[in-house]
Each structure stands twice: as structure tokens, then as C-alpha cells.
Amino acid sequence: MSGEFALSLDATDGCARRGTLSTPHGSVDTPAFMAVGTLATVKSLDPDDLTRAGAQMILSNAYHLHLRPGDELVRDMGGLHRFMRWDGPILTDSGGFQVFSLATLRTVDEDGVTFRSHLDGSTRRFTPEGVMQIERNLGADVVMQFDHVIPGQSDAATARDASERSVRWLARCLEAFAATTPPHGREQALFPIVQGGIHESLRREAASAIAQMHDWRGFGVGGLSVGEAKPEMYRILDVVGDALPVDRPRYLMGVGFPEDLVEGVRRGMDLFDCVAPTRMGRNGAAFTSDGRLNIKRAEFRTDPRPLDEACDCAACARFSRAYIRHLFVSDEMLGLRLLSLHNVHFLVALMRSARDAIANRTFTAWSQRWLDRYHSRPDTQE
């Protein structure tokens, strides 16, 4: 495949794949971690921080931006790239996950979802067509379909109902998307989302129904990391990885932690996103090669070492654990920023190492070594 949104695979090792995804705003080396900029800002970070961390593609959220500042305002300000000054690729999540997270605040019918804004309680309605218009207005490179998301442990009947509705909504998304043009001229790609809960046959059915509908540029894998056990997620990834076309990018939505990224790459996933690095960073938790550490612990009070001695991020290159701990203990904002920066850098660099291992056909051994070391020091876990 060539042209915009083409995935060029240059190496594989087992199911793990290394490639380059092209977009109208530049290309992305895959597998890749996308930092999450829910409200058109990756919390506590500057776009320049992300560039320096090596991030190539970020994610933003249609639900949140629709409510605040409004997708039409973003459109009028030149689109999301220009508004937030991120010139690289952007993906927008459709709001499916957010709307269904509202629990008692929403009602689903075949046409769409009525819900109350988490900000002011006002009644809102999302339909596949409405969400496509929102994502057109925002102008991200990749836009996700509006889907019906269910809890990770849902039974087969519930999962089938939601998955089949998601496929019907996908057809409406595709029609609405095809009937509109990007307001800022740059091409956008609509990605479907494979649902089906933890039920292998439902996942295969969804993948098949979606693939028959259209020649998609890429695929989202949704409804994972939403409460199911990790082995269940890995089992479903094995199934979905087999069911999707080899030459299109697979985006594992909302995942995840460092170990989940490694396990996802091992199962043929190409793109990942998660709020964990910034959310945990704001809470004082840092990813390191030796596992997680909580910088607020007294043991770091006079520790002159960087968060991770193997890391070359803007925090580790300059600051001691003692200083960053002082910032956290004193509620100083620089502390939140440094840990967020480090954690995003850590996941971006982890995916770079994975790409190198795939290119060298040493992914299996590398990933096992990496996971063993990451899990080796329970005393530094939070």
C-alpha cells in the first residue's frame, strides 16, 4: 500500500512488526506510543517537550473537545494541529469510551446515545453522523468511529449486542464521513473499531464484518484494558491479530502500561495510547527499567541518581531523585511536569527499543529480558 495512511512494513519478528505509517502530517515509526492530549494538551507538557521526547503522534478526544472549547471553535481556529501547535500526526478518539463511561448519565438506542455532560449536566446526543462531523471539525489525521463500548467482563449476549451495533454504526460513520470533506484540506482517515469483549468468536465475527464493509486504512482494537484480566486481553489480541489484514496498522486503544505495550507488540499491534504516563506522573510514579518507583518515598530524600540511570530524558539528564522528590513534597508544578515528561519519554523510547529488536530479529529474547527486569524489583513498586 502506498500514499497517505500507508503502512510500510520493513521487518517482522514472529507476530511483531516494524514499519512506518505515513500521514498528511508526517510519518510515524511503528510500533509507537501516542501520548494523550485529551483537551488539546498533553497534561503538564508543552508540544516542544513531546518533540524532544521523540513523540511523533498524539491522541486527542472528540468528546472532551466537543464540550470544551467546542469542535466548531477548534475548526474556526484552524483545526486541532494549529490550535494546539502540534504539527505531527494526531488521532482523535470518538468519544465512545467516554460516553459509555458516564454510566447512569446516558441512554443508548439504535440511533445513538443521549447523555449528560460531565461538566454542566446539560443533555447532549451523540450519533455516528454527529460524531463524524465533530471529528471533521477537529481535523485530526486519523479519526475513530463512534462505537458502543461495554465493560471488560460483559457476557456474550451483551458483548454481541454492542459489537453488532458498533458495526451498524460503523456503516453510518463511513457514509457520513464520505459525504463530508475535511475543513482544512488535509485528508483524514476513518478507522473502524473491532469490539466483541473477551469472546473470541465475537471478535472474529466483528473483524470479518468490518473487513467486508470497506478497504480501511487501519483498524482500532477496542474494549480491552477495561476491567478484564491481563491474560484475557492477551488471548483476545492473539485472535484479533490473526483476523486483521497484515498490511494495515492496528491500534490497541487505551493500552497502556509498559508491560502491556511489550505484550501488544508481541501480538502484532502497532499503535498504543494511554493516560497512564501523565496521570501516574502527576501522582509521583515513574516508570523505570527496574519497575515503577514512587518518588514521594522517603528513601529518595537524598538520592543523587536520576529517576532511571538508563534514561536520557530532559528530567533524567539534569535532575536528581532528591530534587524531584522535594518538588513533589512541596507541591511544585515542575515535579508533575518532570515525571510526566519522563514517563512519556520512557514509553516512546521503549517502542524505539522494540523496533530495533524487531529489525534485529531479537524481539522475543529482548522482550523477555525487558519484562524480567521490569518485574524484578518489587521493592521499588508503588
Place this chain on the structure above:
Amino acid sequence: MSGEFALSLDATDGCARRGTLSTPHGSVDTPAFMAVGTLATVKSLDPDDLTRAGAQMILSNAYHLHLRPGDELVRDMGGLHRFMRWDGPILTDSGGFQVFSLATLRTVDEDGVTFRSHLDGSTRRFTPEGVMQIERNLGADVVMQFDHVIPGQSDAATARDASERSVRWLARCLEAFAATTPPHGREQALFPIVQGGIHESLRREAASAIAQMHDWRGFGVGGLSVGEAKPEMYRILDVVGDALPVDRPRYLMGVGFPEDLVEGVRRGMDLFDCVAPTRMGRNGAAFTSDGRLNIKRAEFRTDPRPLDEACDCAACARFSRAYIRHLFVSDEMLGLRLLSLHNVHFLVALMRSARDAIANRTFTAWSQRWLDRYHSRPDTQE
């Protein structure tokens, strides 16, 4: 005067002076604004942000650092410069202002002050000797004496008592300072503080007593911008400026707002500090050439312009008022950071313009034009 802490004056215009202050951590072009890093961090900013903003010298606070993380810890971590990774000049305030701000929590006697920590209520005691040890441990280039600070409107008797005590404490600071060595090898300079409230004769007496005690490398002017009217501050600055040696730097403590800096330079002051740019920035207020603006106002909702069209800071070079307003409305930390960055940059750049005007001997006309424009648009004031 030559060597460390020498002030080399290269131009004067009226009482305004332009020069270079040398320190063991590099030189500072004066007049200069010092950003305030109370707890070894300029709130919401990274040292690299300060460098990019053109800041050359910063201030930190002995009282706050003594309580948290502890001046001995900072000493053991290599001193303040290394701890916070600021390689330029640093000045530490002695804590006089902070201790006397505690009001009911402190008692003064001739030997020192007993107070309760604002953090945990524990009883603490500051004496001139103790504060010198704290400032030695922190290792700033310039350390301020421990002084007795009083409210701006204090009567002559109260002001005389505090000013004379400050002079007696200065003698003890000097003795303690001379009896110790900097723990990290780099020379430090002790600056006295001229007190005397809004009483001209007391200010002259203090300046004279201080000058007779020692050949100081520079002078602090304290007890201003603490509740007195602005014309009173300007009147006292005229008196103090006349009373101090021409060839030593004058540091106007805790001042201030843009207009105060211009008025201070006009009266021969060389160094300034204030929390205003970062504190106001966190509250949504931005300094601009046309006065202050509050970015949270609805009028900026779709404003594509930068905060200040004449500004080349990292915020103005990239982001619209609309985007920064969105960040504030959404409680996103990047908003606080961008406004803090802009405001610090604004004051640093203002002092650069003042230096240029002094060099061109156009300071009087420049400052009048600048003040007229700054005060010209009341509609954009907060």
C-alpha cells in the same frame, strides 16, 4: 571596582544606570529582573525556560528552603545551583520578610526571632548567626542579611527601632559570615539591607551606618512595596539612591510590577525581584505593552492573536489567546506555565529595553512613552 561581585557601569542617563554585575556564576546585565524561585524552583517553570526567556539571575528563599527540604540537605546535594540545576547567579533572601509576615506566630527579641513554621507549627528560631549558616549552606552567590521588617505605614518610632536593630543584626551577620567559608568553594557576597520605612531621615541614617560598617559589594533596599502608597515608595527611593555609593549595585527587594521596575530604574536601582509574574500568571493575568489582560475573559474566546504582539516569548511565538484561554478554562497546567513564562519574559525584556534606552541616553523619553502606553487601555486591565 573589579573582581567577583564588581559592578561595571557603562552608561548612565539621569539617575538610571546600565552596567554588568559579575558573580562566581557569571555576569548579570543591569538593571535586571530576578525571577523568584522560592523553593528552589520558579513556580511552573523549568530552568531551561528561564534561560530561553533571557533571565540571568534568580532569587530563592532561605526561610522556605530551611523548612523544606532543609538547607543542610541542599548543602549535601551540592548546593542550590546544583540541586535545582541553575548554573547562573542566585541570590537568597534571608527570611526576614517571611518571618515578620507570620504576624501572630512570632516574637522578636534583641537576639533574634522565635516563630512557628507555617508548615507544621513547630517552633523555630532565627538569629543573624543562624541565618548566615543557612545561607552558607544554600550557597547562593549573593546572600542577604537577616533584618527586621515592618509594615509600610509604620510610625517613626517603630521604624527607627526596627531599622536600628537591623543595623545591629547586620554587624552580627558580617561577623558570622566572615567566620565561615562557603561549603562549595565559590565565593559569596553578603548584602546589607537599608531599612527605615517611609521616613527619609531614618533611611539616610541607616544608609550611613551601614556604609560605615564595611566595604559592601552591594546594597539591598528593603521595606518597600509592603503596603505604603506608590508615591511614598518613589520618594524614599530618591533619598536612598542619593545616599548609597554610586559604584555598588542596589537591589530593590520585592519590587515588582512592570511600572514599578521602570520607576525604580529611573531612581538608580539595579536589581529587582517579585513573585508577581508567576503568581499573576497562575491566576490568568498577563503583562502586555498595553497593560494587563485577564486571559479568562470571554472576549478572548476566539482571539487568534498572541498575548502581546510585540513579544517573542515561547508562548507568544506559538499560541493564540484563544488557546491559552481554553487551557485556563479547562484547568490545564500548560496554561499556568505559558502565562508565567510570558510574564517573566516580559519583565526580563523590559529591563533589556531599559538598558538600551540608558545606553542611548533616551531613558527619560522611553520610560515616559512606555508608562503612557502601559496605562493607556484600562479596558484590558483585570
